Amino acid sequence: xxxxxxxxxxxxxxxxxxxxxxxxxxxxxxxxxxxxxxxxxxxxxxxxxxxxxxxxxxxxxxxxxxxxxxxxxxxxxxxxxxxxxxxxxxxxxxxxxx
Amino acid sequence: xxxxxxxxxxxxxxxxxxxxxxxxxxxxxxxxxxxxxxxxxxxxxxxxxxxxxxxxxxxxxxxxxxxxxxxxxxxxxxxxxxxxxxxxxxxxxxxxxxxxxxxxxxxxxxxxxxxxxxxxxxxxxxxxxxxxxxxxxxxxxxxxxxxxxxxxxxxxxxxxxxxxxxxxxxxxxxxxxxxxxxxxxxxxxxxxxxxxxxxxxxxxxxxxxxxxxxxxxxxxxxxxxxxxxxxxxxxxxxxxxxxxxxxxxxxxxxxxxxxxxxxxxxxxxxxxxxxxxxxxxxxxxxxxxxxxxxxxxxxxxxxxxxxxxxxxxxxxxxxxxxxxxxxxxxxxxxxxxxxxxxxxxxxxxxxxxxxxxxxxxxxxxxxxxxxxxxxxxxxxxxxxxxxxxxxxxxxxxxxxxxxxxxxxxxxxxxxxxxxxxxxxxxxxxxxxxxxxxxxxxxxxxxxxxxxxxxxxxxxxxxxxxxxxxxxxxxxxxxxxxxxxxxxxxxxxxxxxxxxxxxxxxxxxxxxxxxxxxxxx
Numbered sequence: 001x002x003x004x005x006x007x008x009x010x011x012x013x014x015x016x017x018x019x020x021x022x023x024x025x026x027x028x029x030x031x032x033x034x035x036x037x038x039x040x041x042x043x044x045x046x047x048x049x050x051x052x053x054x055x056x057x058x059x060x061x062x063x064x065x066x067x068x069x070x071x072x073x074x075x076x077x078x079x080x081x082x083x084x085x086x087x088x089x090x091x092x093x094x095x096x097x098x
Numbered sequence: 099x100x101x102x103x104x105x106x107x108x109x110x111x112x113x114x115x116x117x118x119x120x121x122x123x124x125x126x127x128x129x130x131x132x133x134x135x136x137x138x139x140x141x142x143x144x145x146x147x148x149x150x151x152x153x154x155x156x157x158x159x160x161x162x163x164x165x166x167x168x169x170x171x172x173x174x175x176x177x178x179x180x181x182x183x184x185x186x187x188x189x190x191x192x193x194x195x196x197x198x199x200x201x202x203x204x205x206x207x208x209x210x211x212x213x214x215x216x217x218x219x220x221x222x223x224x225x226x227x228x229x230x231x232x233x234x235x236x237x238x239x240x241x242x243x244x245x246x247x248x249x250x251x252x253x254x255x256x257x258x259x260x261x262x263x264x265x266x267x268x269x270x271x272x273x274x275x276x277x278x279x280x281x282x283x284x285x286x287x288x289x290x291x292x293x294x295x296x297x298x299x300x301x302x303x304x305x306x307x308x309x310x311x312x313x314x315x316x317x318x319x320x321x322x323x324x325x326x327x328x329x330x331x332x333x334x335x336x337x338x339x340x341x342x343x344x345x346x347x348x349x350x351x352x353x354x355x356x357x358x359x360x361x362x363x364x365x366x367x368x369x370x371x372x373x374x375x376x377x378x379x380x381x382x383x384x385x386x387x388x389x390x391x392x393x394x395x396x397x398x399x400x401x402x403x404x405x406x407x408x409x410x411x412x413x414x415x416x417x418x419x420x421x422x423x424x425x426x427x428x429x430x431x432x433x434x435x436x437x438x439x440x441x442x443x444x445x446x447x448x449x450x451x452x453x454x455x456x457x458x459x460x461x462x463x464x465x466x467x468x469x470x471x472x473x474x475x476x477x478x479x480x481x482x483x484x485x486x487x488x489x490x491x492x493x494x495x496x497x498x499x500x501x502x503x504x505x506x507x508x509x510x511x512x513x514x515x516x517x518x519x520x521x522x523x524x525x526x527x528x529x530x531x532x533x534x535x536x537x538x539x540x541x542x543x544x545x546x547x548x549x550x551x552x553x554x555x556x557x558x559x560x561x562x563x564x565x566x567x568x569x570x571x572x573x574x575x576x577x578x579x580x581x582x583x584x585x586x587x588x589x590x591x592x593x594x595x596x597x598x599x600x601x602x603x604x605x606x607x608x609x610x611x612x613x614x615x616x617x618x
Contacts, residue, residue, distance in 0.1 A: 005104040008111050030322075031329050041330035043323045046425075046434040052322050053441065056315040063257055064264035067108055090329075 004070060013072020018063040021079035026058035028086035035093045106272055109265040116262035118476050118499070121469040122506045123255045126240030128469065129510050132462025134233040135447055135455045136585070138408055141186050141204065143578070143585045144226035144521050144528075148188035150211040151219055156181070156359045158212070162191055165218045166210045173208070179358045179377040183209075185581075186225060187376070195222055203230045203530075227530040228521030231537070232514060237316075240510065242538050253317025260310040267303065270296055288478045295471040298464055305461050312445040355379075355391060355416035364419025365395060365412065369430055372399045375409065379416065391416050400451040402428035403436075403443030410439075459592075466507075473503040501556070505548030508560040509541035511600065515567040515593060516540050519574045540567075561604030568597035 030051045039047035062079065069075035133140075154162050159179060167174050170193075177193040189209025196206075204225035213219045238248035239255055277296060282289050299306075315322075356364070358377055365374055374397035384390040393416040396409040404410040405426040412430075413423030424430040431439060443449045447458035480496045492500070517537050521528045544563070548556050572593035579586040 006102070006108050007104065008108055011112075027322075027325055030326075034326065034330055039326070039330050041323075041326035043319075043326075044425075046432065046438070048323065048326055049438050050434060051326060052319055053311075053315055053438065055322050056318060057311055060257060060260040060311060060314055064261050067112055067265075068105070 006068070006070070008067065010072035011067065014066045014069055014075045015063075017069070017072065017075035017079050018066030021076060021083045022062035022066060023059055024083035025079055025086060026055050026062060028083050028090060029058055030055040031090040032086055032093060035090055035097060038097075101268060101272060106269055110269040113262055113265035113269050114476055114479070116258050116265060117469075117472045120255045120258040120262060121473050121476075122502060123239040123241075123252075124259055125466045125469045125507055126510045127236055127252075127255075128462050128465035130232050130236035130240070130514060132459050132466070133514060134229070134236050135458045135462065136588070137229040137233050138186070139582070139585045140232075140518070140589070141226060141229040142184050143581050143589075144228050144518075145185040145223075146226075146525075146527065147185065148209060148221045148223050150188050150209060150221050151213055152211070153180075153183045153188075153190040154212050156190075156362065157357075159190055159359070160357045162210060162212050162218070165212070165216075166191055166220075169218055170208070170210075170220070173210075174381065176378075176380045178379070181358075181362065181374055181376065188221070188223065203227070203234075224527045224529075226521055226527040228517055228528060228533055231517060231530055231533045235514075235537070240506075240541075242534070249317050250321075253314055256310055256313035256317055259306075260314065263303070263306055263310055266299060270300065274300070288475065288482070291471050291474050291478070295468060295475060298468045298471070302461055302464055302468065306465065308441070308444045309465075312441055315441075316445075355393075356419050361393070361395075361414060361416065361419050365414065365421070368421050369412065369424075369427055371401060372410070372412070372428060372430075373397050374412075398448075399428040400449075403439050403449035404428055404446070405439045405442050405448075407446040407448055409448075470503070470507055473499070477503065501548040502545070504557055504560060505545030506541075508548070508564045508600070509544030511596060512544055512560075512564045512567045513537040513540040515564075515571040515596070518589065519567070519571045522571075522574050522578055558604045558607035561600045561607065565597040565601035565604060568593040568600075572597065 033054065034041070034047065034051050037047050039045065039051060041048055043049070066075055066079070069078065163177075163179075173191075173193040175193075177191060178187075180187045180190055180192060183190055186204065187207075187209070189211050191210045192207045194205045194207050204227065206222065206224045208220050208222050210218055210220045234245070237252065238245065239252050241248045241251060243251070273296075277293065282293055355361075361377060362374055365372065374395045376396045378394045378396065380392050380394075381389050382392050393414045395412045395414055396406070397412070398404060398409060402410070405428075410428040411423075411426040412421050413425075414420065415422050421427065421430070425432070425435050426439065428439075447454050477496060477500045480499075481492060484493055484496065514537070517533050520536050521533065544560055547560055547563075551559055572590040575586050575589040575593060
């Protein structure tokens with residue numbers, strides 16, 4: 001992100017990236033952490049409740065930070081790519097973990 | 099603090115747009131939320147006396163239960179033993195009319211007491227919905243929509259609010275050390291408003307961060323739990339099995355549950371300091387074909403944060419008095435649950451007792467004022483840049499926003515005051531639907547007034563109208579001192595303060611006759 005000065009010309013694309021792949025990324029991180037700590041996903045359990053807060057907080061942070069990407073395409077690339085990668089990790093974990 | 103100037107410029111722009119999008123919704127949410135800090139006392143204050151005989155002592159409660167269940171077998175399915183009966187829960191024993199309550203909000207309930215001759219006396223009581231309506235107004239950020247529809251919209255506004263907070267901090271940080279305590283009242287109106295906005299925003303920042311994050315989670319928890327349900331094998335079986343066939347289920351059960359006094363004593367031994375308020379019994383289907391009596395105790399403990407707005411909870415075995423779930427029991431929670439509870443109690447202000455509640459009342463009103471100053475700043479900045487380009491009158495966007503800001507803020511403040519006054523003056527318990535109509539009629543009238551009256555007269559008329567409504571509420575509240583001198587005085591004082599705060603700019607607008615500048 002060095003060099004060019006940051007501006008808000010592509011705010012629609014950046015914000016959309018924060019909303020769509022940003023949400024997917026937040027949920028993916030929740031999924032991976034959940035798989036690692038063997039949560040059952042039952043809302044009465046502590047792990048499910050902590051994961052809920054994790055996902056909400058992450059999404060809010062991503063939405064606040066999405067304006068820092070140098071372009072809309074870059075935002076979609078990083079957040080979208082990140083989401084795909086973390087979801088793939090979750091798929092691998094699901095098949096490996098008992 | 100050094101931040102690249104282009105990043106600061108980007109976030110300054112993000113802050114102004116996020117703020118303007120969410121500001122008016124948040125004004126309503128904070129104004130109503132501040133008042134809902136005292137939801138229970140207000141509800142007790144508005145509920146007419148039930149006229150039951152004095153509640154029986156805790157030791158005689160089994161007799162009351164036995165006689166009541168003989169006369170009303172349906173009450174066995176779901177009933178509550180009230181340890182400190184008050185106006186909203188007038189009997190020692192109460193149960194929701196028509197079986198289970200609908201979950202949220204006060205339900206029509208039946209309260210039972212013993213007459214001097216030992217016979218059962220019951221009274222059916224419809225609670226006043228005014229306090230609950232204001233709480234709902236807070237949760238639904240003022241939208242007249244069903245709860246399910248309003249919640250996701252509230253979540254979006256909360257996300258925008260979070261973005262506005264982060265961007266506001268980044269935009270303000272470079273000037274922090276220079277201007278934090280400088281409220282430059284004489285350096286032009288815009289500067290004074292900006293300084294006030296920064297001062298309020300900076301010093302209530304932790305409060306606002308908590309509110310933004312918790313609101314996002316409150317809004318989207320069902321959806322996120324649904325995702326979790328899809329992702330993870332939702333093994334509820336072990337949990338249910340533990341409840342139904344845990345170690346205590348394997349033992350032969352005593353024939354009858356313990357008496358309430360014995361349960362309270364058993365709880366006091368296991369969780370000293372926890373003050374139980376109600377014992378909620380329910381018959382729940384457990385295991386194949388079986389039904390089990392479950393007991394949840396709601397109570398409070400000023401030393402710890404509470405999971406609910408006014409209560410923490412303990413799951414008790416009603417036959418042995420043993421605590422079987424301490425997940426939400428203040429002081430007995432695991433560290434993890436205590437962390438989750440901290441988020442809830444920081445949102446609800448349910449820690450530290452009355453001083454914290456009063457603090458949250460002030461912070462809530464302060465938050466509403468913060469959003470109002472934000473809107474004013476936005477309008478002034480737009481007008482300034484428009485004047486610079488040679489436009490003499492407001493553009494449509496600026497005009498609409500300035501009218502909306504005036505109409506929504508005065509509409510909310512007037513509507514809430516009228517709702518409380520109507521509920522206090524009506525002879526019976528006022529229903530949710532009636533109060534809803536009253537509020538939205540007043541709110542709409544104020545918004546229409548803001549758009550239809552001329553810029554010169556609109557602001558003083560609406561501001562003085564708001565002051566008048568709050569003055570009426572103060573008089574009404576003062577007249578109901580018999581219902582509770584503390585809450586009557588509190589409402590009267592708060593209404594007088596609100597009336598004073600809006601009357602000053604209103605009177606100034608009339609006196610100056612230059613309402614265009616005074617009110618925008």
